[in-house]
Amino acid sequence: MSDEVRDAGYDDLLDAIAEDQGYYLECPNGHGSLPPRTVCPTCGDPDLAEEPLASAGELETWTLTTVATPDFEGDAPYVLGVASFGPVRLTGQVRGVDEGEVETGLTVEAGVEQRETTDDPLLVLRPR
Numbered sequence: 001m002s003d004e005v006r007d008a009g010y011d012d013l014l015d016a017i018a019e020d021q022g023y024y025l026e027c028p029n030g031h032g033s034l035p036p037r038t039v040c041p042t043c044g045d046p047d048l049a050e051e052p053l054a055s056a057g058e059l060e061t062w063t064l065t066t067v068a069t070p071d072f073e074g075d076a077p078y079v080l081g082v083a084s085f086g087p088v089r090l091t092g093q094v095r096g097v098d099e100g101e102v103e104t105g106l107t108v109e110a111g112v113e114q115r116e117t118t119d120d121p122l123l124v125l126r127p128r
Contacts, residue, residue, distance in 0.1 A: 009036020
């Protein structure tokens with residue numbers, strides 16, 4: 001991906017996850033959020049600290065995408081999931097498991113891989 005289209009906050013997070021250094025932002029009141037943020041989205045506190053992202057999460061919900069937008073056309077069909085990693089949730093493609101075996105409660109880890117349609121980085125959730 002070229003630096004011209006880099007989304008600094010999001011792409012920095014993807015870089016950190018790819019290097020097993022994932023993080024989230026936490027305010028003094030214990031609310032977690034994902035970057036980029038300048039204030040806590042729950043209470044508005046501007047005092048945010050980086051905290052390590054849990055190494056494992058739990059798949060809370062998922063959907064099978066069979067008709068994708070042009071940016072993900074080559075990826076379809078794919079499973080898109082939302083997993084809880086402590087105080088934050090990550091959304092990503094669920095890979096490494098047959099779509100018929102995906103279920104809520106599945107323990108997953110976050111990673112970064114390439115999209116099938118393009119070579120852009122993609123947040124993925126893999127069974128642990």
